[in-house]
Amino acid sequence: MTSSNQRSLIEIESNFGPDNYKPLPVVLSKGEGVWVWDVDNKKYLDMMSAYSAVSHGHSHPELLKVLHEQSARLALTSRAFYTDTLGPYLETITSVSNFDMALPMNSGAEAVETAIKASRRWAYRSKKIEPNKAEIIVADGNFHGRTTTIISFSSDANSKDDFGPHTPGFISVEFGSSKAIEEAMTENTAAVLVEPIQGEGGIIIPPDNWLAEIRDICTKHGVLMILDEVQSGLGRTGKMFAFEHANIQPDGLILGKALGGGFMPVSCFLSSKEVMQWLNPGSHGSTFGGNPLAAAIGKRSIELLEEENLIENSRVLGEFFKNALGDINSNVIKEVRGKGLWIGVVIDPNFISGKELSKLLLKEGILCKETHETVIRFAPPLIINKEEIEWALEIIKTTILKVESESRS
Numbered sequence: 001m002t003s004s005n006q007r008s009l010i011e012i013e014s015n016f017g018p019d020n021y022k023p024l025p026v027v028l029s030k031g032e033g034v035w036v037w038d039v040d041n042k043k044y045l046d047m048m049s050a051y052s053a054v055s056h057g058h059s060h061p062e063l064l065k066v067l068h069e070q071s072a073r074l075a076l077t078s079r080a081f082y083t084d085t086l087g088p089y090l091e092t093i094t095s096v097s098n099f100d101m102a103l104p105m106n107s108g109a110e111a112v113e114t115a116i117k118a119s120r121r122w123a124y125r126s127k128k129i130e131p132n133k134a135e136i137i138v139a140d141g142n143f144h145g146r147t148t149t150i151i152s153f154s155s156d157a158n159s160k161d162d163f164g165p166h167t168p169g170f171i172s173v174e175f176g177s178s179k180a181i182e183e184a185m186t187e188n189t190a191a192v193l194v195e196p197i198q199g200e201g202g203i204i205i206p207p208d209n210w211l212a213e214i215r216d217i218c219t220k221h222g223v224l225m226i227l228d229e230v231q232s233g234l235g236r237t238g239k240m241f242a243f244e245h246a247n248i249q250p251d252g253l254i255l256g257k258a259l260g261g262g263f264m265p266v267s268c269f270l271s272s273k274e275v276m277q278w279l280n281p282g283s284h285g286s287t288f289g290g291n292p293l294a295a296a297i298g299k300r301s302i303e304l305l306e307e308e309n310l311i312e313n314s315r316v317l318g319e320f321f322k323n324a325l326g327d328i329n330s331n332v333i334k335e336v337r338g339k340g341l342w343i344g345v346v347i348d349p350n351f352i353s354g355k356e357l358s359k360l361l362l363k364e365g366i367l368c369k370e371t372h373e374t375v376i377r378f379a380p381p382l383i384i385n386k387e388e389i390e391w392a393l394e395i396i397k398t399t400i401l402k403v404e405s406e407s408r409s
């Protein structure tokens with residue numbers, strides 16, 4: 001039962017903000033590590049991690065220190081001036097990802113927009129595509145953000161209906177099919193832009209060789225291969241970047257979410273000098289992108305992933321968690337899939353909806369949320385330990401078995 005204290009806060013939020021989210025009925029007020037507390041001091045294990053943005057856990061002490069020190073020293077300058085934080089941050093992020101350059105932005109969607117603009121400039125100026133003819137191939141079921149251009153190539157009606165006119169220049173093909181990508185290539189193709197694993201789409205994992213095949217096709221046709229790793233990147237799948245599972249290097253990479261260390265929006269687009277050379281003064285930018293605070297947090301967030309072994313933890317505990325979820329013997333579960341600490345449990349809606357199951361787990365002290373109605377996503381902070389996962393597993397198992405037995409009676 002949501003307390004009256006929480007109900008009144010929920011009411012205020014609903015009265016003064018539109019219904020563009022439908023949150024679970026809990027009002028959070030504190031977080032530490034993998035745990036969060038509601039306003040009545042009830043404790044929950046965060047298996048949602050702000051859609052994978054809180055990989056370092058809530059209020060990571062090292063990042064909190066950086067936040068305090070950097071904000072006390074210098075937080076915001078705009079890019080009208082150089083700062084002593086941006087260069088070192090860009091050097092760190094390009095060196096871990098093996099790219100020449102990074103262009104800093106704030107939200108994931110802004111970094112996707114940056115990738116689209118950079119690809120188009122490159123296509124017109126390096127590849128010499130006719131003006132305004134550039135095409136970008138994307139995948140059905142994609143999620144790349146919420147701007148007007150990005151929703152133009154979404155397959156989800158509610159994301160795009162009555163937000164038109166939509167931006168042209170995108171061709172959407174079947175996710176996981178390299179044949180479909182090859183067939184969609186024309187002399188006007190500038191880039192292929194895909195997620196290595198579709199997160200919001202329901203943790204959909206493509207065939208093993210898909211990324212390597214896209215790499216070959218893009219190289220053959222002189223087209224940029226751009227990966228959106230806003231959600232899959234920075235250790236979430238058990239490698240620093242999901243493209244490492246395929247042993248390839250894309251031509252462009254989009255990062256966000258965990259780059260902000262669970263504190264603030266930090267994103268970027270990474271690519272080669274060949275692509276970035278066309279982004280001259282005035283062509284692109286952001287007042288807040290690359291600000292000293294974001295740069296300091298971004299740099300330390302990346303370093304901590306390796307220093308604290310979070311990527312390996314994601315790989316090892318992700319495998320353990322996925323297998324244990326798969327071992328739950330219940331008809332409620334149709335499939336368990338995922339990579340690293342990024343797991344989707346597909347629920348049979350004849351027993352319970354994803355939303356109702358999330359509510360039952362909330363009552364038991366686990367925060368998670370459904371995606372696409374029937375998939376429950378488990379994506380805890382990468383700092384989680386085995387005991388915490390075992391604690392959650394026990395609750396998940398008991399809850400699911402109870403749902404099944406009650407549906408029989």
Ligand SMILES: Cc1ncc(COP(=O)(O)O)c(C=O)c1O
Pocket residue numbers: 051107108109110112143144145146195199200228229230231232256257
């Ligand atoms: C793959 C991917 N790209 C882009 C975005 C958009 O990021 P933001 O919400 O920070 O704009 C998301 C958000 O979920 C995402 O999962």
